[in-house]
Amino acid sequence: TQLLEQSPQFLSIQEGENLTVYCNSSSVFSSLQWYRQEPGEGPVLLVTVVTGGEVKKLKRLTFQFGDARKDSSLHITAAQPGDTGLYLCAGGETGTASKLTFGTGTRLQVTL
Amino acid sequence: ETGVTQTPRHLVMGMTNKKSLKCEQHLGHNAMYWYKQSAKKPLELMFVYNFKEQTENNSVPSRFSPECPNSSHLFLHLHTLQPEDSALYLCASSPQDGSYEQYFGPGTRLTVT
Numbered sequence: 001t002q003l004l005e006q007s008p009q010f011l012s013i014q015e016g017e018n019l020t021v022y023c024n025s026s027s028v029f030s031s032l033q034w035y036r037q038e039p040g041e042g043p044v045l046l047v048t049v050v051t052g053g054e055v056k057k058l059k060r061l062t063f064q065f066g067d068a069r070k071d072s073s074l075h076i077t078a079a080q081p082g083d084t085g086l087y088l089c090a091g092g093e094t095g096t097a098s099k100l101t102f103g104t105g106t107r108l109q110v111t112l
Numbered sequence: 113e114t115g116v117t118q119t120p121r122h123l124v125m126g127m128t129n130k131k132s133l134k135c136e137q138h139l140g141h142n143a144m145y146w147y148k149q150s151a152k153k154p155l156e157l158m159f160v161y162n163f164k165e166q167t168e169n170n171s172v173p174s175r176f177s178p179e180c181p182n183s184s185h186l187f188l189h190l191h192t193l194q195p196e197d198s199a200l201y202l203c204a205s206s207p208q209d210g211s212y213e214q215y216f217g218p219g220t221r222l223t224v225t
Contacts, residue, residue: 040219088155099160105154
């Protein structure tokens with residue numbers, strides 16, 4: 001069974017601070033996705049990375065896929081209250097393209 | 113409507129009841145998924161359907177019975193559930209089996225009493 005461990009599990013910061021969330025595994029993934037889930041809603045896809053070492057930016061969010069495609073990070077610059085939510089990474093398994101393994105989640109709270 | 117919709121949004125049922133969860137996607141996708149999200153556990157894949165055919169059953173107990181009459185609709189029939197089955201049940205769709213990008217519905221919050 002492939003596992004994706006996210007750290008930290010919980011993060012409470014003030015508006016304007018920077019933060020990084022990590023997603024680690026001992027397994028290689030074909031792709032890595034990041035989702036954000038708000039209370040009472042389903043996860044919303046933020047980004048997909050497929051190439052080792054790939055970096056993608058989405059406004060204040062920077063996503064990186066590890067060179068060996070076993071890990072990923074999400075960096076948020078100048079966090080805002082609207083960034084509050086549960087951040088989930090998900091790995092696409094090699095050979096079973098549609099099966100995603102989800103990470104343990106990082107719950108972020110950004111306060112004024 | 114657009115995206116992925118799920119009904120009901122909340123459901124309370126006894127252990128002897130039979131109920132069904134409904135999912136509908138308006139994205140023209142061909143693959144649909146059921147997930148279970150419990151507190152303190154990662155999102156768990158339950159079933160995958162591709163072009164109406166079940167391609168994945170992730171060792172789900174038989175008290176959960178999926179049905180996919182067409183590429184736009186997915187049901188999860190529930191009977192004789194246990195309290196530990198209480199969770200958020202999420203439906204998702206993707207363009208086709210093999211596409212990593214999945215689009216989720218808002219979920220059904222199920223409580224088994």
